[in-house]
Amino acid sequence: MISRSNRSPSISCVIPAFNEARNLGVLIPHILQTLSALTDQRELIVVDDGSRDDTTAVMQALCASHPDLVYLKLSRNFGKEPALTAGIDATRGEVVYLMDADGQHPVDLLPEMLSKWRQGSDVVYAVRQTRDDQSGLQVSLTGLFYKMVNFGNRVKIPANAGDFRLMDRKVVNALKSLPERNRFMKGLYAWVGFNSTAIDYQPLPRADGKSNFGLRGSLSLALTGILAFSIAPLRALTVTGLALSALALGYGAWVVLDYFISGIAVPGYATIVVGMMFFSGIQLLSIGILAEYVGRIYEEVKRRPSYLISQREGAGLALPATAAATVPLQASLL
DSSP states (O other), X not given: OOOOTTOOOOEEEEEEESSOHHHHHHHHHHHHHHHHHHOSSEEEEEEXXXXXXXXXXXXXXXXXXXXTEEEEEESSOOOHHHHHHHHHHHOOSSEEEEOOSSSOSOGGGHHHHHHHHHTTOSEXXXXXXXXXXXXXXXXXXXHHHHHHHHTTOSSOOOTTEEEEEEEEHHHHHHHXXXXXXXXXXXXXXXXXXOSEEEEEEOOOOOSSSOOSOOHHHHHXXXXXXXXXXXXXXXXXXXXXXXXXXXXXXXXXXXXXXXXXXXXXXXXXXXXXXXXXXXXXXXXXXXXXXXXXXXXXXXXXXXXXXXXXXXXXXXXXXOOOHXXXXXXXXXXXXX
8 A cells, every 4th residue: 555644635525415505504614624624725616416495605605705615506407426427527636525415424534534545545435334314115225236236246336335435536537537427426436446445434414404315316326326337137137038948848848748648738728828928027027127228328329428517616726737738738629
């Protein structure tokens, strides 16, 4: 591991927010105060994912008071994964934190994460110890999801590790180089690798309001994760097809033998109907799973951007000299 014990890095912190106006006014000053104790070079980037509350007004007032605060407003609600991507793309710090806007991620853990980075870790991710804020059904489905997405997969996604993490600049650059549009960030964090360290944390009570990410959103994200990082459903279809083919051949052999032994020429009508309905259901299920994969391919080949920014407030950190030198060239290529 590389020692960074004498380094005082520039720091970026990214917070995606959707209808969190009442939480941002309390959370942002707390985070900025903590970051100011860690470094003199810092920026806090808040990505407004198409909020319909007073987030814009709150953020404009906060930006006027805090020069190290950056506000990115997306043109509409794209979802948390694209909002995280927008924030990551905008970062300029050597170290990047990712946090939620609901106040459940303990700000007090930021110094400990930076300490792990100074000891050589490229990624420091927080693993939640309990899910008391979720229903029993959601907890069970979450456990099932991690088992499914990690089954037979070389890249294992740590269970109960969310977006609360620290990343070195080289990890951020690796994430930015990944071109897919259907982004499942938890899987991408694991896929890029690098030296990683896990720390435990207890989620705090939500500061205000209720979560906008319920069971429906969790199921949608889980489906994206499975389709993006596992071909287990396709392999399951292959195994099912082989098993049903063997069963059909065995049943056919039994019908022939029964004809010669018992003299019954036509098996029961109910058996034929049930068999047809069963195989038709399997075929429709197979087509549906294939359609989900094809739909993701369709989204990728259109190559639409993952997000669009309609407004930016605040300057943030200055571009590094090497990056600033390439800006005119990059702009000329667009």
